[in-house]
Each structure stands twice: as structure tokens, then as C-alpha cells.
Amino acid sequence: MLIESKKSLPPPLYSLEYKTSRTIIDLGDGIRIGDRGIIIIAGPCAVESHDQTLKTAKHVKAAGARILRGGAFKPRTSPYSFQGLGIEGLEILRRVREETGLKIITEAMDCEELGRVAETADIIQIGSRNMQNFSLLKAAGRAGKPVLLKRGASATLEEFLNAAEYILCSGNPDVILCERGIRTFDDHSRNTLDLNAVPVLRERTHLPVMIDPSHGTGRRTSVVPLARAGIAAGADGLIVEVHHKPAQALCDGDQSLHPREFRDLMSQCRLIAQAMGRDL
Numbered sequence: 001m002l003i004e005s006k007k008s009l010p011p012p013l014y015s016l017e018y019k020t021s022r023t024i025i026d027l028g029d030g031i032r033i034g035d036r037g038i039i040i041i042a043g044p045c046a047v048e049s050h051d052q053t054l055k056t057a058k059h060v061k062a063a064g065a066r067i068l069r070g071g072a073f074k075p076r077t078s079p080y081s082f083q084g085l086g087i088e089g090l091e092i093l094r095r096v097r098e099e100t101g102l103k104i105i106t107e108a109m110d111c112e113e114l115g116r117v118a119e120t121a122d123i124i125q126i127g128s129r130n131m132q133n134f135s136l137l138k139a140a141g142r143a144g145k146p147v148l149l150k151r152g153a154s155a156t157l158e159e160f161l162n163a164a165e166y167i168l169c170s171g172n173p174d175v176i177l178c179e180r181g182i183r184t185f186d187d188h189s190r191n192t193l194d195l196n197a198v199p200v201l202r203e204r205t206h207l208p209v210m211i212d213p214s215h216g217t218g219r220r221t222s223v224v225p226l227a228r229a230g231i232a233a234g235a236d237g238l239i240v241e242v243h244h245k246p247a248q249a250l251c252d253g254d255q256s257l258h259p260r261e262f263r264d265l266m267s268q269c270r271l272i273a274q275a276m277g278r279d280l
């Protein structure tokens, strides 16, 4: 009975049965996520000041990144850790976009601040902790800006795709899926980057798929190897944490690349992209 009613459901909006052509998200200025070019998003975990954000932005831009990341609202495990600059952080991102021409991605943690984030950001990030915040997903579906949805640390791909479906069916076709590491029995790294997810997602959905090797490993020295592997596995892009002085970062310094390491990431990933028949 249950199987029968399931059978009669139309294919989900995320599926290749619903839409056979791959979704390309056009941000303007030649930035097309999901197209032949691999898109690199880079920047600090958190916006700490105008100076820190601008310095890091200039480094990542010079190395070839097109989109700047930086959290103004930070989901921190401890309430005593730096929580982000909030609205002031959004203002800094707005200024740095004007100063550098980089596009901006930043996280919205709740419905209350989503409108402000959507006004500032070129892409709204929904973090792993909020992957199943269904009110936020529905609101992001109405926000009028592309959404990068991060996989929950304990979410199956079925749950991940259903979370994307909430955004799609609320009216927003521009969703990017981001694998950012899941929780496993092993603790040699912060999370286990599930590269298996990339080919499976590409078989199940037309949506672009990105990899976050920073949160996916939590270890600076693992970021470049896993970035290479993510592109080799078929990802459409990367989101990477970079800080102009990682030792002084207020958030995720251990996994943040120094600008020099980010330049190495770019040149190595360029070779992998070429081998995959893609551009970077």
C-alpha cells in the first residue's frame, strides 16, 4: 500500500528524472556554477574585521578565486567562542565586494536574519547544523538568491536531497549541494570527507555539487590533497578556508590555509581540472 502510494509520486524536483539537463547557476561576470569551469570559493571562516577580510580577499582573488566566503553569523559549538560580527560583518562583506569585485557567500543561521543576509550575499549559505531546519529551508526557497546547502554531519544523502527539495519546492531552483564531511567512528580528523557522495549525487541530481575540504578534514595539511581528490571525483567546485594569518584566526585557524598554501591548491587543482576536461 505504502509502496504503491510512493510509486505514484511525481519525481522530485532535484532528480534527473524531473530535469535531465544539469543546473547551471549564473552569478554574472562569467561565473557559472555547474558548468565546465570549476568554481573556487575561498576566504576566512569568519569575518573578523574589515582589514582581515580585505587582506584575505585580495590574496584569494590574486590566486584565482571568484567568490569570497566569510561568516558574519557563526554557528559555534561553545557559546563562549567568537559568535561572528553579525550585521557589522555583513557590512564588511558588502564593502569588500565593492573593493575587490569578488562575489560573496555568507551563512544565514535563522529566518530572522535571512532577509539581511539575502540582501548582502550573492549566495546564501545554509550550514550543516541547519540542514534540516525546515522553516529556514522554506524561507531560503523564497529568498531570491542562490543557496549553498551543506550536508548535515550525520545526514544520509536521501535526507540531504530532501532538504534541497524543500528549497526547490518553495520556489528557488538555484541550489548547490556541498559535502563537508560526516561524523564517523574515527577521530584522526575533524570529520570524514565523504567523497563517495560526489558520484552518487551526480547520478541522482542535476544540482551542482561542491566539496568543503576544510571542514571535511579540519587539518590544514589534508586540505590540498582532499581538494584535488574532490575535483577528481567530479565536484563542480570547492569552498576553502583561507586566512591571511591563520595562527591569529578567531575561528578554525587549524584548518585555514595560508595564502601561499592556497596558491599551491589552485595550481595543483588546475592540473586535475584539466585532466577531467574542465577549466579552472
Ligand code: PEP
Pocket (backbone or CB within 6 Å): 045, 071, 075, 107, 126, 127, 128, 129, 150, 180, 212, 215
Ligand atoms: C562554515 O562553512 O563556516 C561552516 C560553519 O561550515 P559547516 O556548516 O559545514 O560546519
Ligand code: MN
Pocket (backbone or CB within 6 Å): 045, 046, 215, 241, 251, 252
Ligand atoms: Mn569554519
